Amino acid sequence: MAEIREDSMNKSFCFRTPFAVLAAAALLPMTGQLANAQEYPEKTIEVVTHAGNGGGTDVTTRMMMLRARRELGQDMVVVNKRGGGGAAALEYYKTLDPDGYTILTFTVGHAAVMAKGQGGMTIDQLRPIARGTDDPQILMTKCGTYDSAEDFVAQQKENGITYGVTHLGNIDDVSAFMFAKKGGMMTPKMLPFDGGAELATQLVAGAVDAGVLNLAEASAQIEAGEICPTVVLADERMAKIADVPTAKELGIPVSFSTVRGFAVHADTPSEVAEKIEAALLKAMNHTVYQAFLDSAGLDSTSVAGSDVWGPQIQTTVNEMSAALKELGFIE
Numbered sequence: 001m002a003e004i005r006e007d008s009m010n011k012s013f014c015f016r017t018p019f020a021v022l023a024a025a026a027l028l029p030m031t032g033q034l035a036n037a038q039e040y041p042e043k044t045i046e047v048v049t050h051a052g053n054g055g056g057t058d059v060t061t062r063m064m065m066l067r068a069r070r071e072l073g074q075d076m077v078v079v080n081k082r083g084g085g086g087a088a089a090l091e092y093y094k095t096l097d098p099d100g101y102t103i104l105t106f107t108v109g110h111a112a113v114m115a116k117g118q119g120g121m122t123i124d125q126l127r128p129i130a131r132g133t134d135d136p137q138i139l140m141t142k143c144g145t146y147d148s149a150e151d152f153v154a155q156q157k158e159n160g161i162t163y164g165v166t167h168l169g170n171i172d173d174v175s176a177f178m179f180a181k182k183g184g185m186m187t188p189k190m191l192p193f194d195g196g197a198e199l200a201t202q203l204v205a206g207a208v209d210a211g212v213l214n215l216a217e218a219s220a221q222i223e224a225g226e227i228c229p230t231v232v233l234a235d236e237r238m239a240k241i242a243d244v245p246t247a248k249e250l251g252i253p254v255s256f257s258t259v260r261g262f263a264v265h266a267d268t269p270s271e272v273a274e275k276i277e278a279a280l281l282k283a284m285n286h287t288v289y290q291a292f293l294d295s296a297g298l299d300s301t302s303v304a305g306s307d308v309w310g311p312q313i314q315t316t317v318n319e320m321s322a323a324l325k326e327l328g329f330i331e
Contacts, residue, residue: 040100040272041074047262048079048096049105050089055195056214060132060260061105063292067283072276085170086110090119098265100272103129106263108171108256108316115321116169116330123317124266127273128310130280131261133293134302135214136234137175138244139163142203143228149245152210152230153183153252160186164199164208168192172212174323175233175256181326183252203227214258215240215297233257240297259316261309281305 047065051057058078065076079102081089086109096102104110106126113119139152146152155161160180165172173190180188191208193199196217203211203218204226211218211227215238221227229244233256237246247254262280264273283289284303293302304312324330 038271040275041072043074043101045069045072045074045076045100046079046102047076047105048081048089048093048102050081050083050086050107050109051105052080052082056216056258057105057107057109057260059292063289064132064262064280064284066288067286068279071279071282084113084118085167086113087119090114090121093265094119094121094125096265098268100264100268100276102264103276104263105260106313107260108258108320109167111313111316111320112170112174112324114317115324123314126263126313127266127268128306128313129262129264129273129277130284130306131259131304131309131312132284132302133258133260133296133298134304135216135258135260135296135298136232136238137171137212137256137258138215138229138233138238138241139176139179139231140200140203140211140213140218140222140227141209141230142206143225145209146230149231149250153185153250156180156183156185156188158186160188161209162189162191164191164193164203164211166193166195166199166212169324169329171256171258171320174320174327175212175254176210177327178256178323179231179233179247179252179254182254183247183250200227216295219297238297239299259312261304261313263313277306 047061049057049061061078069076081092086107090110090113093104114123141152146155163176165176167173168190176188193202196213199211200213200218200221202208204221218227222229229241232238232244232246233254234246235248235255237244264276290300293299
């Protein structure tokens with residue numbers, strides 16, 4: 001009997017030991033993850049953008065990094081992945097580890113790409129971090145062409161006009177199409193240009209009747225009295241051009257903004273994501289970044305945390321999907 005009890009005890013010991021080891025081992029990844037979160041960041045952080053050097057998204061990203069690298073105590077570098085209006089950047093970003101060492105600059109362009117089912121990522125695969133700009137789309141005209149915003153709308157009910165845009169199947173032409181559609185106007189024609197600077201120049205030259213631009217893209221021509229902001233596609237008027245009405249004031253329920261912000265992989269450790277958010281918000285509320293916003297005709301309300309940025313990018317994807325379907329860009 002004693003031998004039987006001894007065997008039983010040995011078996012019991014043998015069974016308990018693996019479970020104890022496995023339980024301890026199961027805790028190791030969690031413990032390591034927490035340690036990494038506490039030590040983060042230990043190396044250079046990459047910020048992935050879809051824009052070329054000097055573009056609005058690239059500049060916004062670099063202005064954020066000026067102070068964020070100090071807040072995080074590590075260097076930060078831009079990785080430009082151009083192509084497909086944001087699709088190439090998403091394709092690249094989805095291959096990266098969710099460790100917080102790569103941050104994605106997310107824009108309305110990515111929202112359009114996702115709405116089209118391109119890029120290989122969906123919005124629920126990203127964790128929003130912070131918004132850097134909320135830059136309303138503005139319909140601009142050559143000064144003297146129209147008597148007022150009301151005249152601008154009235155003439156389009158009689159004849160369709162040509163809009164200059166910097167993208168097709170993206171926020172620029174969607175903005176103009178939806179403005180005309182919701183306002184009962186004739187369907188406009190779209191003429192794409194390589195960038196906002198070229199579009200502003202061609203608007204002054206008379207190559208198009210109107211242009212979909214952001215305030216900073218035509219600031220020189222506006223100051224020179226050559227281009228006049230005519231309608232702001234936002235919920236409220238902009239402080240820098242307070243005399244320009246919104247589409248909603250004209251009875252046209254359209255609101256579109258060029259939003260730029262930052263996100264990480266959805267399964268990034270929460271402690272790491274929270275540390276990144278705190279650093280980016282502190283950086284973008286610094287006077288250096290605020291001066292950049294002011295130069296672009298924006299103000300401190302552009303900067304927002306994940307509580308605001310998260311719902312906004314989800315809504316942006318949904319709205320872009322609905323608009324692109326309504327306009328026949330996607331089924």
